[in-house]
Amino acid sequence: MDRYQQIKNELIGIKRDIYPLVLSAKSLPGSSNEYFSGWEKICETFEKEVSKDVVRVAVIGPIKSGKSTFVNALIKKGNTFFQ
Numbered sequence: 001m002d003r004y005q006q007i008k009n010e011l012i013g014i015k016r017d018i019y020p021l022v023l024s025a026k027s028l029p030g031s032s033n034e035y036f037s038g039w040e041k042i043c044e045t046f047e048k049e050v051s052k053d054v055v056r057v058a059v060i061g062p063i064k065s066g067k068s069t070f071v072n073a074l075i076k077k078g079n080t081f082f083q
Contacts, residue, residue, distance in 0.1 A: 008050050019043040 022043055026036035057074075059067045 011050060012047055015043055015046045 019040075022036055022039045025031055026033060026040060057071075059071055061067050
């Protein structure tokens with residue numbers, strides 16, 4: 001199994017461990033349903049998103065701080081970045 005698939009499987013396993021905890025926390029008296037509903041939605045859609053084989057990366061920073069240079073360097077590395 002390649003490293004990428006191994007990481008995906010580990011993330012899915014973590015999600016499967018966390019999801020019941022989110023549901024339990026949501027049902028506690030006095031808990032913020034709105035807060036835990038957001039986490040519940042993330043857990044419900046996580047496996048579908050991970051199976052798309054698309055990696056989304058947000059690069060933030062001030063103007064002229066090298067964001068584009070970083071992204072270009074990352075893209076040029078291609079698949080070797082995760083090996």
